[in-house]
Amino acid sequence: MARIAPLSGFPEWLPDGRVVEQHVLGTLRRTFELHGFAGIETRAVEPLEQLLRKGETSKEVYVLRRLQADPDAVDNDKQLGLHFDLTVPFARYVLENAGKLAFPFKRYQIQKVWRGERPQDGRFREFVQADIDVVGAGELPYHYEVELPLVMAAAFDALAGIGLPPVRILVNNRKVAEGFYLGLGLDDVEGVLRNIDKLDKIGPDAVAAALAEECGATPEQAKACLELASISGSDATVVDRVRELAASYDASTELLETGLTELGALVEAAAVRAPGVVVADLKIARGLDYYTGSVYETVLIGHEALGSICSGGRYDTLASDGKNTYPGVGLSIGVSRLVSRLLSAGLVQATRSVPTAVLVAVVNKDERAASDVVAAALRARGIPADVAPKAAKFGKQIQFADRRGIPFVWFPGETDQVKDIRSGEQVDADAASWEPPAEDLWPRVVPGV
Structure with missing residues (x-):
């Protein structure tokens, strides 16, 4: 019998690896529940038109179709796709159940998702995500933007005892970046954010060239954007450095000041509750256009090449039915990516592969x-x-x-x-x-x- 080759991008752990995965999931679940988050689970499919609302390309979505479907038959059902993250399903869930939920609604959700991208180290086509979100009806206080990264810091701290490397939660505020870019005279804010988001992948020279070509930035404007992105720190001096940079380019705006006030509050709270874990990093942009406030990315110290294992941010309009808007803030852990690195690098191990004592x-x-x-x-x-x-x-x-x-x-x-x-x-x-x-x-x- 010919040897069966594994399917690339679809991880299957051996029993001892499954023990590790279940421990990670159990720790996350307990931490989320300790902080008041209620667990939900949504269906695996969504209408294709809804999945594409976030601006993702259709190349990443797996479309659902019956093998024996008649291509000439009239199908009154909407075309369905497997969800590629848990944000769009959650937004739909909130809209469908708004009358039955108490707001602010705090939920956690741990499920598989599917994404049609090229498999590589830590990136899969089928993987487990663990999300937490807080959603309000009409408004959501800023303090939740401070709370969520600290909840994640607590979750990672709970995993530190099994050998999880230290983590660094990098935070920024979209209002800071947008206010600064507008103050410079750059109108294509979304384009600038998308290019700054590529800084770690393609480097400053390539980003500067893209800002000029795609966003019409002058050399001085591109230089200012890169200088902003180079600012980082774990205390309130970050805010002062941004203010000084904005003043030097005459780029101060009211939006920038609002963002700096919020970012400063987050950094100060984190310095008390999770010292050294949360760091302000002004190059964190999160290229998706629905983020409106705080944005977050998380890296494993010593394993930065793996990329972000936990990311998210504040959104104000993702969940809206045209009459009512439900703003929220959320973070998502790539559990399969994290477990894959823990196992492949030998960072953790199970004491045995079977439950039998x-x-x-x-x-x-x-x-x-x-x-x-x-x-x-x-x-x-x-x-x-x-x-x-x-x-x-x-x-x-x-x-x-x-x-x-x-x-x-x-x-x-x-x-x-x-x-x-x-x-x-x-x-x-x-x-x-x-x-x-x-x-x-x-x-x-x-x-x-």
């Missing part, structure tokens, strides 16, 4: 029922237990457990005994009272070796 040996095939009784008694007390597949010699049954990382083997008899196959210690045991050490009860995720 105890393998109950089988003395002989006629006495399997006795082993089943022991396993059932252990499971009833919350201890993961399995029964050996066959009544081989005890040495082979121990080898079976060792290959799977199962720490204990139970030997039924007139007096039951349980053996820690790592240390060799064997003691008398009773299925109604014995229990393994807490650290052996379930698989754990620990730093890699």
